Amino acid sequence: xxxxxxxxxxxxxxxxxxxxxxxxxxxxxxxxxxxxxxxxxxxxxxxxxxxxxxxxxxxxxxxxxxxxxxxxxxxxxxxxxxxxxxxxxxxxxxxxxxxxxxxxxxxxxxxxxxxxxxxxxxxxxxxxxxxxxxxxxxxxxxxxxxxxxxxxxxxxxxxxxxxxxxxxxxxxxxxxxxxxxxxxxxxxxxxxxxxxxxxxxxxxxxxxxxxxxxxxxxxxxxxxxxxxxxxxxxxxxxxxxxxxxxxxxxxxxxxxxxxxxxxxxxxxxxxxxxxxxxxxxxxxxxxxxxxxxxxxxxxxxxxxxxxxxxxxxxxxxxxxxxxxxxxxxxxxxxxxxxxxxxxxxxxxxxxxxxxxxxxxxxxxxxxxxxxxxxxxxxxxxxxxxxxxxxxxxxxxxxxxxxxxxxxxxxxxxxxxxxxxxxxxxxxxxxxxxxxxxxxxxxxxxxxxxxxxxxxxxxxxxxxxxxxxxxxxxxxxxxxxxxxxxxxxxxxxxxxxxxxxxxxxxxxxxxxxxxxxxxxxxxxxxxxxx
Amino acid sequence: xxxxxxxxxxxxxxxxxxxxxxxxxxxxxxxxxxxxxxxxxxxxxxxxxxxxxxxxxxxxxxxxxxxxxxxxxxxxxxxxxxxxxxxxxxxxxxxxxxxxxxxxxxxxxxxxxxxxxxxxxxxxxxxxxxxxxxxxxxxxxxxxxxxxxxxxxxxxxxxxxxxxxxxxxxxxxxxxxxxxxxxxxxxxxxxxxxxxxxxxxxxxxxxxxxxxxxxxxxxxxxxxxxxxxxxxxxxxxxxxxxxxxxxxxxxxxxxxxxxxxxxxxxxxxxxxxxxxxxxxxxxxxxxxxxxxxxxxxxxxxxxxxxxxxxxxxxxxxxxxxxxxxxxxxxxxxx
Numbered sequence: 001x002x003x004x005x006x007x008x009x010x011x012x013x014x015x016x017x018x019x020x021x022x023x024x025x026x027x028x029x030x031x032x033x034x035x036x037x038x039x040x041x042x043x044x045x046x047x048x049x050x051x052x053x054x055x056x057x058x059x060x061x062x063x064x065x066x067x068x069x070x071x072x073x074x075x076x077x078x079x080x081x082x083x084x085x086x087x088x089x090x091x092x093x094x095x096x097x098x099x100x101x102x103x104x105x106x107x108x109x110x111x112x113x114x115x116x117x118x119x120x121x122x123x124x125x126x127x128x129x130x131x132x133x134x135x136x137x138x139x140x141x142x143x144x145x146x147x148x149x150x151x152x153x154x155x156x157x158x159x160x161x162x163x164x165x166x167x168x169x170x171x172x173x174x175x176x177x178x179x180x181x182x183x184x185x186x187x188x189x190x191x192x193x194x195x196x197x198x199x200x201x202x203x204x205x206x207x208x209x210x211x212x213x214x215x216x217x218x219x220x221x222x223x224x225x226x227x228x229x230x231x232x233x234x235x236x237x238x239x240x241x242x243x244x245x246x247x248x249x250x251x252x253x254x255x256x257x258x259x260x261x262x263x264x265x266x267x268x269x270x271x272x273x274x275x276x277x278x279x280x281x282x283x284x285x286x287x288x289x290x291x292x293x294x295x296x297x298x299x300x301x302x303x304x305x306x307x308x309x310x311x312x313x314x315x316x317x318x319x320x321x322x323x324x325x326x327x328x329x330x331x332x333x334x335x336x337x338x339x340x341x342x343x344x345x346x347x348x349x350x351x352x353x354x355x356x357x358x359x360x361x362x363x364x365x366x367x368x369x370x371x372x373x374x375x376x377x378x379x380x381x382x383x384x385x386x387x388x389x390x391x392x393x394x395x396x397x398x399x400x401x402x403x404x405x406x407x408x409x410x411x412x413x414x415x416x417x418x419x420x421x422x423x424x425x426x427x428x429x430x431x432x433x434x435x436x437x438x439x440x441x442x443x444x445x446x447x448x449x450x451x452x453x454x455x456x457x458x459x460x461x462x463x464x465x466x467x468x469x470x471x472x473x474x475x476x477x478x479x480x481x482x483x484x485x486x487x488x489x490x491x492x493x494x495x496x497x498x499x500x501x502x503x504x505x506x507x508x509x510x511x512x513x514x515x516x517x518x519x520x521x522x523x524x525x526x527x528x529x
Numbered sequence: 530x531x532x533x534x535x536x537x538x539x540x541x542x543x544x545x546x547x548x549x550x551x552x553x554x555x556x557x558x559x560x561x562x563x564x565x566x567x568x569x570x571x572x573x574x575x576x577x578x579x580x581x582x583x584x585x586x587x588x589x590x591x592x593x594x595x596x597x598x599x600x601x602x603x604x605x606x607x608x609x610x611x612x613x614x615x616x617x618x619x620x621x622x623x624x625x626x627x628x629x630x631x632x633x634x635x636x637x638x639x640x641x642x643x644x645x646x647x648x649x650x651x652x653x654x655x656x657x658x659x660x661x662x663x664x665x666x667x668x669x670x671x672x673x674x675x676x677x678x679x680x681x682x683x684x685x686x687x688x689x690x691x692x693x694x695x696x697x698x699x700x701x702x703x704x705x706x707x708x709x710x711x712x713x714x715x716x717x718x719x720x721x722x723x724x725x726x727x728x729x730x731x732x733x734x735x736x737x738x739x740x741x742x743x744x745x746x747x748x749x750x751x752x753x754x755x756x757x758x759x760x761x762x763x764x765x766x767x768x769x770x771x772x773x774x775x776x777x778x779x780x781x782x783x784x785x786x787x788x789x790x791x792x793x794x795x796x797x798x799x800x801x802x803x804x805x806x807x808x809x810x811x812x813x814x815x816x817x818x819x820x821x822x823x824x825x826x827x828x829x830x831x832x833x834x835x836x837x838x839x840x841x842x843x844x845x846x847x848x849x850x851x852x853x854x855x856x857x858x859x860x861x862x863x
Binding site: 027028029030031032033034035036037038039271275276279281 | 550551553554557596599600603605634635637638639641642643645646676679680683684688690691693694695698787796
């Protein structure tokens with residue numbers, strides 16, 4: 001049966017996100033014949049539609065036909081506020097978003113597919129983790145059989161050879177030098193979608209080989225190198241909190257860009273399961289050709305995602321948020337070393353050190369709720385996924401909602417909570433010890449509220465000094481350089497009058513020191529020239 | 530049910546059952562018995578007609594079955610829920626037997642989609658379109674040519690926003706077919722008619738010619754509660770050379786207006802720089818209900834004695850009044 005003639009093969013009609021449509025549409029008389037009835041010719045030109053539209057069509061096909069995930073946890077609102085309802089004694093909230101909202105369990109892996117990063121799907125057995133990853137492989141143009149064969153299943157006896165390949169036995173005997181040994185590389189290494197099922201059941205030594213492939217995009221056996229194509233990774237784990245057979249090495253965990261939880265199965269949808277059984281329906285086998293991406297399309301999509309603008313005002317909010325977490329006053333004497341990283345490297349009990357950090361409101365200081373700060377990798381991942389989300393929604397620039405929605409999935413395994421911190425004892429915050437996504441989103445909201453309270457959108461002296469410096473030092477007169485130095489010193493002196501030092505100010509002070517050094521060196525060069 | 534249709538169904542029975550089962554998985558409300566009626570009432574006569582005109586029974590049945598199932602699933606064809614214009618279209622398509630036999634799914638889907646759009650556009654004339662399309666078969670029995678003529682016909686039947694595309698299509702169609710679309714008795718007049726329509730949106734070549742005079746060519750919009758467009762009396766302006774309307778109620782939004790001798794359509798729009806346009810830069814003037822246009826004289830329009838906004842292109846003056854949900858269009862019709 002040709003699948004493009006059946007209703008299941010029908011993809012959602014464009015525009016799938018009308019809010020993102022151009023303001024002044026050009027009328028096309030060809031629209032007269034477009035509508036609910038398919039002429040059977042629509043699938044002939046799949047690449048004729050924009051890639052973001054195609055990605056949305058893929059999303060809607062997956063949620064409508066493949067994965068039963070009737071959740072809308074990534075909420076967007078238009079200029080109309082959402083309707084909010086509360087239930088039960090604990091006042092559980094439900095909001096009805098006024099804009100098009102999405103299921104994180106489907107959307108985040110799809111963004112990972114588009115941005116070609118590394119996604120971990122976590123959840124109990126039989127929740128659709130592997131099915132979701134399989135669909136991503138099919139989206140990349142592989143057959144169901146190819147995806148299944150290419151999937152690596154973690155198990156305690158998995159060796160490096162099982163994972164990567166093995167030398168040809170004849171060459172091992174006949175070779176005079178290492179270069180003569182040919183390797184039979186495993187086929188999955190050449191795939192553009194790589195799936196590692198139950199990665200926390202892989203033995204530690206094999207995990208290290210996996211780390212090289214994931215992190216550096218090549219495989220190595222007996223001095224032979226296999227360069228892998230750029231690909232999207234999907235790893236699954238039944239229990240990411242140590243329930244696997246082996247502890248996952250930290251470097252491997254750190255390479256994972258986003259973590260997404262399977263959401264529970266809503267039992268009002270058992271009839272869907274029943275029909276699938278009775279009619280032997282396998283959605284992965286009937287994915288419409290119209291939503292399958294060619295290699296060139298995936299490349300172009302990556303370029304398009306990178307081109308999405310990240311507005312300066314939004315970047316400042318992200319900087320402000322990220323700067324909350326690394327600063328740790330008791331860790332060192334010199335300002336530069338007053339970080340959680342210093343404390344961690346010392347090996348001294350974190351609790352003992354936090355007890356020394358007195359005089360601050362540790363409930364309001366969101367930095368006091370974590371044991372670590374942002375890594376550069378975490379920041380870069382946040383930027384690329386925020387762009388991918390904006391691209392998916394058809395926007396040319398990232399919005400605050402995009403950033404707010406994606407941050408919890410990027411930081412899920414990267415921001416380690418200090419669950420004994422006073423923040424988690426505050427009224428209403430106890431639940432965040434368990435709810436990692438909600439906790440990170442709450443931290444982001446609190447950071448934005450503080451950003452607004454300080455009016456940093458309008459009045460940020462460091463931004464003004466940065467702008468001056470970004471104009472370049474070439475041609476700056478001695479008088480101007482001295483004036484700038486005075487401005488920096490005055491600002492530092494003014495801040496020095498305050499009694500408390502928090503994360504954002506820590507980064508600002510070090511930025512001012514950087515600017516001061518650059519101007520001082522320039523001035524010295526100017527005088528001896 | 531004819532033997533032709535029954536045999537075609539039986540020949541691919543498993544396929545048709547599987548398609549229906551798959552569709553019912555995603556639309557559990559689909560009822561086999563009701564779809565059976567659709568097959569008997571709507572599909573079978575068309576299969577017979579198309580096969581009679583030379584179509585292949587298997588291919589025609591296949592195309593129409595899938596299309597009918599889609600439409601039934603969308604509530605557009607069926608004994609209980611249906612779109613009356615789509616239902617009428619499936620009866621009328623027997624008159625398109627030859628092109629239907631050549632491209633059954635394409636013709637059936639295109640006609641259904643077009644009728645749905647025409648039926649949902651206020652002021653459009655789906656019956657006239659259907660009649661016109663059947664009449665065009667005499668001059669165009671190739672599916673693609675017939676559908677091109679259908680696009681131009683849709684403009685003539687009220688979809689004013691397709692005007693530029695339709696004029697281009699008409700210029701490319703064989704003259705007898707274009708004449709049929711324009712309802713001109715003489716194909717030799719097509720070229721001249723197209724030239725005049727290109728410069729004057731209010732020219733209808735099917736109407737007898739007379740000297741230019743200012744008239745109210747249309748009254749468009751209306752109260753949304755009565756099937757119109759606006760929640761509150763609107764205002765009009767000109768943006769990038771096109772007429773736009775803004776609802777007096779902020780919830781009502783802004784609209785781009787496309788209007789000509791054959792109809793008027795409204796299209797939601799977003800306008801950041803809404804300013805009063807007036808008649809500056811146009812050949813029109815409106816003073817206390819008296820409209821004048823350079824080269825076309827003047828005329829009194831008592832309804833426009835008090836207006837809330839005015840805007841004009843080179844061919845059309847639009848005016849709104851404080852107490853009406855309608856917009857008046859005045860032009861020098863010929």
